[in-house]
Amino acid sequence: MSVLCTFPHAARPLLKWAGGKRQLLPAIRPYYPQSFDRYIEPFFGSGAVYFDMLATGRLDGRRAWLLDANPDLVGCYQTLRDRTDEVIEELARLERSHLAQGDAFYYEVRDLRFNPRRAAAPGAYSPDLAAMLIYLNRTGFNGLFRLNRRGAFNVPVGRYTNPTICDPAHLRQVAAALGDGRVRFEGGSFEVPLAAAGAGDFVYCDPPYAPLSTTASFANYTAAGFGPRDQERLFHLVVSAVERGASVVLSNSSAPEIVDMYDSIEARRAGLVLSLVPARRAINSRAASRGTVNEVLVTTRTALPDVRPTPAVAALRRARKSA
Ligand SMILES: C[S@@+](CC[C@H](N)C(=O)[O-])C[C@H]1O[C@@H](n2cnc3c(N)ncnc32)[C@H](O)[C@@H]1O
Numbered sequence: 001m002s003v004l005c006t007f008p009h010a011a012r013p014l015l016k017w018a019g020g021k022r023q024l025l026p027a028i029r030p031y032y033p034q035s036f037d038r039y040i041e042p043f044f045g046s047g048a049v050y051f052d053m054l055a056t057g058r059l060d061g062r063r064a065w066l067l068d069a070n071p072d073l074v075g076c077y078q079t080l081r082d083r084t085d086e087v088i089e090e091l092a093r094l095e096r097s098h099l100a101q102g103d104a105f106y107y108e109v110r111d112l113r114f115n116p117r118r119a120a121a122p123g124a125y126s127p128d129l130a131a132m133l134i135y136l137n138r139t140g141f142n143g144l145f146r147l148n149r150r151g152a153f154n155v156p157v158g159r160y161t162n163p164t165i166c167d168p169a170h171l172r173q174v175a176a177a178l179g180d181g182r183v184r185f186e187g188g189s190f191e192v193p194l195a196a197a198g199a200g201d202f203v204y205c206d207p208p209y210a211p212l213s214t215t216a217s218f219a220n221y222t223a224a225g226f227g228p229r230d231q232e233r234l235f236h237l238v239v240s241a242v243e244r245g246a247s248v249v250l251s252n253s254s255a256p257e258i259v260d261m262y263d264s265i266e267a268r269r270a271g272l273v274l275s276l277v278p279a280r281r282a283i284n285s286r287a288a289s290r291g292t293v294n295e296v297l298v299t300t301r302t303a304l305p306d307v308r309p310t311p312a313v314a315a316l317r318r319a320r321k322s323a
Pocket residue numbers: 017018019020021022042043044045046047048049067068069070188189190191206207208209221222225226
């Protein structure tokens with residue numbers, strides 16, 4: 001039996017990930033199309049939407065193509081998928097030592113094991129490296145994955161009294177959710193799956209957000225970064241995929257260039273509709289800059305037949321015109 005039917009109730013994301021969409025799910029869910037054959041998620045991260053669709057039975061019997069460009073994230077998931085028992089064994093060991101030694105153990109793993117091992121064999125993930133990444137993600141500050149200029153993971157320990165580090169049942173569910181024969185999970189850049197998307201596909205795009213200001217702190221998920229040219233390339237690929245018949249949902253910040261692109265005549269002609277949703281920013285080291293901001297949701301008109309611009313979008317358009 002397909003795992004997409006076997007574990008619908010239990011699947012939930014494994015990793016905390018900057019920009020994870022758990023909090024935005026209630027805003028995104030109404031746009032899941034009723035009928036599609038294949039689900040494509042080219043910016044997988046923690047896979048909040050994938051796991052939500054899985055848990056709510058939307059993926060039963062359907063294929064999925066999941067992709068991310070962060071080699072550590074992909075290496076960790078693939079190793080968990082392919083060598084599940086070994087990862088669980090290693091993680092259980094890390095958990096025992098963490099409970100006994102606390103913060104000092106976090107820094108030992110980060111500086112004396114994880115970073116040297118990553119540096120010695122870039123991109124090659126083994127069960128102990130995958131277990132270390134999960135351990136650091138569960139016990140590090142806000143679950144951030146941040147590398148310094150030399151490429152070393154440098155996130156400080158978080159303040160958790162009793163973190164769940166190793167939950168074997170959950171790890172097995174995630175491994176199975178990524179290892180099902182209908183699921184293609186791989187590393188790479190968004191261009192390939194988007195260029196292949198067309199009729200019968202539902203694509204959810206959650207790229208690194210365009211920064212709202214030049215001083216905004218935002219996550220650099222990969223060494224290549226994600227700049228204005230990437231946002232433009234993504235936009236054109238999304239428009240083409242929609243023109244070929246794909247259903248698309250895309251989230252991004254409400255940075256002016258994003259609103260201008262996705263509220264343009266070209267976008268509207270292709271059948272894209274932009275709406276604004278309030279969202280709480282969770283991962284930010286400065287408590288003062290947490291709070292509610294508007295984010296953008298772009299959807300194909302077919303996903304919601306009766307869409308009219310919300311007052312917020314209309315106001316934003318007027319503001320953009322008079323600027
Ligand atoms: C906003 S996060 C996605 C969060 C995800 N939706 C979740 O719920 O956790 C953006 C993701 O895009 C990935 N990424 C960055 N550049 C990429 C590229 N060129 N192609 C594919 N993925 C990329 C990052 O590694 C990161 O995981």
